[in-house]
Amino acid sequence: MNKKNHNExxxxxxxxLLEQLKIxxxxxxxxxxxxxxxxxxxxxxxxxxxxxxxxxxxxxxKKTKDTAIISNVTDxxxxxxxxxxxxxxxxxxxxxxxxxEKITNNRITQLLKLNNIxxxxxxxxxxxxxxxxxxxxxxxxKSVVLLLAENLFKNQEIKIKYYHLENEKNIYYxxxxxxxxxxxxxxxxxxxxxxxLLMEAIASGNLKxxxxxxxxxxxxxxxxxxxDTLRDTKNYTxxxxxxxxxxxxxxxxxxxxxxxxxxxxxxQIEEETSLAQLNRLKSDMPRKYCMxxxxxxxKGYSKPVxxxxxxxxxxxxxxxxxxxxxxxxxxxxxxxxxxFKKETNITLTAYVNAxxxxxxxxxxxxxxxxxxxxxxxxxxxxxxxxxxxxxxIMNMTPSEYRNLIHKK
Numbered sequence: 001m002n003k004k005n006h007n008e009x010x011x012x013x014x015x016x017l018l019e020q021l022k023i024x025x026x027x028x029x030x031x032x033x034x035x036x037x038x039x040x041x042x043x044x045x046x047x048x049x050x051x052x053x054x055x056x057x058x059x060x061x062k063k064t065k066d067t068a069i070i071s072n073v074t075d076x077x078x079x080x081x082x083x084x085x086x087x088x089x090x091x092x093x094x095x096x097x098x099x100x101e102k103i104t105n106n107r108i109t110q111l112l113k114l115n116n117i118x119x120x121x122x123x124x125x126x127x128x129x130x131x132x133x134x135x136x137x138x139x140x141x142k143s144v145v146l147l148l149a150e151n152l153f154k155n156q157e158i159k160i161k162y163y164h165l166e167n168e169k170n171i172y173y174x175x176x177x178x179x180x181x182x183x184x185x186x187x188x189x190x191x192x193x194x195x196x197l198l199m200e201a202i203a204s205g206n207l208k209x210x211x212x213x214x215x216x217x218x219x220x221x222x223x224x225x226x227x228d229t230l231r232d233t234k235n236y237t238x239x240x241x242x243x244x245x246x247x248x249x250x251x252x253x254x255x256x257x258x259x260x261x262x263x264x265x266x267x268q269i270e271e272e273t274s275l276a277q278l279n280r281l282k283s284d285m286p287r288k289y290c291m292x293x294x295x296x297x298x299k300g301y302s303k304p305v306x307x308x309x310x311x312x313x314x315x316x317x318x319x320x321x322x323x324x325x326x327x328x329x330x331x332x333x334x335x336x337x338x339x340f341k342k343e344t345n346i347t348l349t350a351y352v353n354a355x356x357x358x359x360x361x362x363x364x365x366x367x368x369x370x371x372x373x374x375x376x377x378x379x380x381x382x383x384x385x386x387x388x389x390x391x392x393i394m395n396m397t398p399s400e401y402r403n404l405i406h407k408k
Contacts, residue, residue, distance in 0.1 A: 007086070010151045011093060017144060018095060022133045028092040032061040039097055042077060042128060046117055060165075061092055068153040070145055075165045076115055078103060079132065082145050087152050095145065100138040101230035102273055103129035137270070138231070195243055198286055202247035205294035210286060233278045234269055240282055241265045244289040251293035252301075254310045261292060304329055304336060305343050312355050317379040320352045356380060357393045364402050371398045 015025045026038060034057040036044040061083070071083040073096075081096030101107070108125050111117070117125070135141045142160075149158045201210035245262045249255070265285060272278050296313070298306040308325055311318075318324075325348070326333035340348045356378040363374045375386035375398075390398050 007152055010148055011086075014144060014148045018141075021098075021135070021141075023095060023098050023135075023141075026094040027086075028061065028094055030090050032058045032092065034058070038094065039075075039077075039079065040128070040132070042079070042097075045124060045128075046115075046121060068149065068156040068158055070149055070158065070160045071163060072142075072160055073163045073165065076111075078107065078111055078129075082141075084145070084149060084152070093148075095141075098133040098135055098141070099129070100135050100141075102134060103132070104274070107230070199243060199247035199250070202244055202286060202290045202293060203251040205251060205290055205297055207287065207290050207294065210290050230273075230275060230278070233275055234272070237269045237278050237282055237285075238266065240285060241269065244286055248289045248293050251297045252299040252306070253293055253296045254298075254314070256310075256314055257292060257296050261288065301343055302339065304331060305340055308336070308340065308348070309351075312352055316356060316359050317377065320379065322348055353389050354393065357390055360386075360390060360398065361394075361401070364398060365405060371402075374398065 011027075018025055024037075024040075026035075069085070071081075073081045073083065075081070075097075078099060078101070079097035080099060081094060083095075084093045085091070086093055103111075105126070108122065108129060112119060112122065112125065146158060146160075198210070201207075241262060245258050248258055248261075265281070268281065269278070272281065298309055301309065307329055311325065311328065312320055322333050322337055326336045329336065337348055340351070344351060346354075360374055360378045363369060363377060367374075369377070371387070372383045375381070375383045378386065380386040380389070387397050390396075390401075394401060396404070
């Protein structure tokens with residue numbers, strides 16, 4: 001089978017795969033004239049005359065047909081497309097339209113205003129977006145397109161270029177045109193100042209500082225480069241999650257805690273279905289990371305003490321005796337004991353007991369497990385010894401503490 005037939009097979013397979021998602025595909029040849037089928041007759045229905053877009057479309061295609069380049073285009077109607085120039089050809093493989101966001105009535109109203117579409121077409125637009133294929137996870141379709149490109153352009157570096165058509169009568173390429181106006185420069189500088197202050201507050205676990213500048217009108221949220229769509233807001237919330245995670249890491253929080261909170265937020269971001277939900281998440285996220293630093297930061301302690309504290313927190317049920325911990329770290333037990341006492345002002349045994357009782361209090365508050373089981377979950381198999389340690393720290397037995405909780 002020759003190379004051409006291989007490529008045809010890859011394209012045919014991709015077309016059939018996307019067809020299952022009701023996503024249209026087309027092979028466009030020069031002179032790249034606009035066809036009303038490419039947008040499911042959207043512009044034809046709205047404007048009755050799409051001549052201005054036909055001219056812009058041809059010019060646009062000529063600028064996006066570089067070899068081994070995938071163009072991911074979002075037009076001003078919120079529709080997405082992929083364009084790939086086929087190898088050894090002037091033909092363009094077009095995928096779309098589709099959307100990666102749920103188009104709500106509020107979003108349709110925004111699009112009507114953005115494109116100067118008459119309000120009486122609201123019903124038509126609702127029907128159009130209801131029929132438009134919606135890809136819930138854009139990573140899936142991007143993977144399909146990348147796989148096709150990798151097979152078409154073997155041994156070549158594949159790149160994705162992102163375009164947003166802000167105004168179709170004067171097509172605007174966000175990754176080719178740079179706005180260096182005074183206003184844009186000020187906005188970028190202000191965004192970076194905001195990010196730096198945000199990271200400083202999180203890294204220091206300073207909730208008061210975080211609250212003060214977050215509530216100051218001088219510091220606005222990260223400004224979007226595109227219209228305020230759900231996908232764009234998700235992308236910037238993902239960026240914010242990364243910024244917060246790196247700030248907490250600078251605050252000497254163990255990667256295990258960082259990975260857990262970052263993973264949970266990443267999942268939550270993708271599950272949100274409205275801008276309001278994402279805005280609440282953007283407000284809540286820095287505070288949660290700041291609290292994580294406040295609770296788990298080991299900044300100021302030496303590396304051996306940090307390692308001991310992390311091991312205790314992450315494996316509270318293991319053997320946490322001085323000799324065992326010293327052996328795990330490969331250092332002298334007397335040296336570790338003296339170093340820990342010097343830096344924390346308490347003995348290693350007292351610290352371990354405090355952490356175990358801290359865990360016990362959490363379990364007493366959140367479960368109905370027996371005292372015996374809770375003692376085991378905290379790394380103490382002798383329930384009598386557990387009770388003795390608990391009483392020494394809390395001035396009451398575990399049973400008395402549980403009874404106190406039930407009375408409230």
